[in-house]
Ligand SMILES: Nc1ncnc2c1ncn2[C@@H]1O[C@H](COP(=O)(O)OP(=O)(O)OP(=O)(O)O)[C@@H](O)[C@H]1O
């Protein structure tokens with residue numbers, strides 16, 4: 001088995017309740033795997049255990065088939081990019097990057113060549129002799145990346161490396177990382193709580209909640225086939241609209257011919273149909289809603305309706321702008337997701 | 348805010364009552380003057396105290412160093428005579444040598460030892476917390492008690508140290524009576540007393556280093572010794588720099604320990620500059636000569652501090668972790 005494998009991993013800090021219990025996780029070699037989940041769900045903990053910075057209390061971790069127990073962080077063939085970069089403040093950019101190479105006694109000529117190459121790759125040539133405190137956030141980020149790349153690791157571990165950057169830079173580095181991943185062909189394990197980052201960069205997403213994997217798969221499969229309410233509502237912006245079946249009225253499940261056991265219904269905002277109540281489109285169930293907020297975003301618009309059944313979002317690509325007031329909203333039957341009592345998807 | 352509103356109100360008030368403008372102008376001027384003076388009035392007590400207890404004595408000492416005076420008789424102007432006498436006195440060179448030896452060895456041993464201990468004591472375990480407070484105790488104990496305890500420990504006939512050496516089959520050492528040993532004994536005591544303070548300061552400086560740097564270092568295959576020299580030491584350099592300077596100045600000024608433990612003996616072997624000043628001033632009543640020594644001490648500390656700054660301040664890393 002190549003890549004990374006966690007088998008029955010458990011982690012408890014001190015004498016506390018375990019934050020991760022019996023976790024099985026497979027990360028394929030060469031994948032860009034994103035660990036995604038809300039704050040406190042254990043993403044960093046998992047990453048740090050892979051890095052060897054945190055010791056698992058039970059279970060095994062394999063990297064490329066090798067049991068990592070007792071292997072020091074430096075010997076795991078990994079490199080890590082920290083959220084706040086953790087650059088050595090007293091060293092220059094160059095010293096920061098070459099520190100790891102010096103430690104393993106890479107010959108000077110090779111070292112210089114490798115440092116030179118990555119510095120050029122991340123565009124830091126001019127700043128090579130500066131100390132981190134005289135660099136901008138984005139530049140520091142690049143140093144941190146360079147420090148990881150120069151080691152030529154099999155695995156890159158990144159813990160929310162973009163969260164300290166502004167939106168524009170974030171978007172730019174996102175594409176840089178995709179490029180980098182394709183170019184290096186190494187395994188990337190990337191931690192974030194931002195589903196946009198996960199969807200845009202990941203080839204594989206591991207959605208976590210409370211230390212448990214709720215769903216793992218490609219961005220497409222996670223988006224189009226959520227296996228539970230949590231996944232459905234975590235992925236997508238705005239999140240999936242969810243309506244309780246009982247709010248549709250007594251006997252709704254049979255009236256609307258929904259699968260047995262349906263407790264709630266969901267549909268994506270981009271599938272929300274907005275009508276004025278005249279001439280209901282075929283196969284669409286509409287209910288009354290008041291438009292309470294509107295975000296016009298150029299190529300698309302997001303509308304927020306208040307209905308008797310709860311808040312319903314609509315995401316409309318182009319077309320004319322919907323005016324504030326009373327409308328009817330709904331969705332086509334084929335776009336409905338059904339979930340049972342426990343929040344698991346039906347079918 | 349209130350003042351400005353009041354001013355505005357007064358300005359508006361002016362055209363109504365004819366005799367007022369002048370009075371208002373004066374009032375305004377006074378108020379402005381008072382406002383300007385406020386900070387100076389606030390710091391005045393501190394400045395005044397400084398002048399009375401620091402600046403005046405220094406100037407007086409410099410002035411006194413140009414006279415011969417026994418505190419009772421008339422003062423005789425001798426110009427640089429006291430300095431000439433000082434520099435021609437072989438004892439002075441002995442005292443200076445002692446002072447430098449004491450300073451250099453005490454500071455270097457104490458700082459190096461404190462660094463080593465701090466590395467081991469920085470981990471926040473219960474045992475370490477206990478050890479840190481133990482090691483700090485000597486710093487809190489008064490020098491009088493310390494001197495008594497150590498004078499007893501180091502007593503060559505019934506002291507604990509020689510007793511233990513005897514048990515171990517070694518011959519005793521005349522700790523404070525042997526002219527070749529006494530200075531080292533003094534240094535041991537000085538290091539013992541000051542070590543805890545240095546350790547505490549260095550431990551807290553080390554605690555301020557983000558742990559992620561060590562994690563990054565671990566991922567970079569950094570050996571512990573290298574991590575110490577490439578991460579810990581540079582990161583605590585501002586603290587270390589300042590702490591060493593304070594240690595140097597304190598060591599130059601050592602007095603109570605000498606007075607209490609050896610009285611400068613045997614045969615001047617532990618006599619240091621400040622103790623010598625005290626002896627000349629208040630035992631031999633040669634105030635001019637003592638003042639000349641005092642001036643020299645002051646210059647010495649100033650020069651050493653400047654040299655220290657010049658040599659090391661460039662290598663200190665200021666500015667936060669990034
Ligand atoms: N050193 C620690 N000591 C005790 N508890 C910890 C420690 N580190 C993390 N935890 C706990 O473990 C759980 C998971 O933490 P973790 O840092 O892995 O979350 P995360 O998913 O990375 O969250 P975030 O997105 O906020 O970074 C949290 O409940 C946290 O309180």
Ligand SMILES: [Mg+2]
Nearest residue numbers: 043044045159
């Ligand atoms: Mg985290």
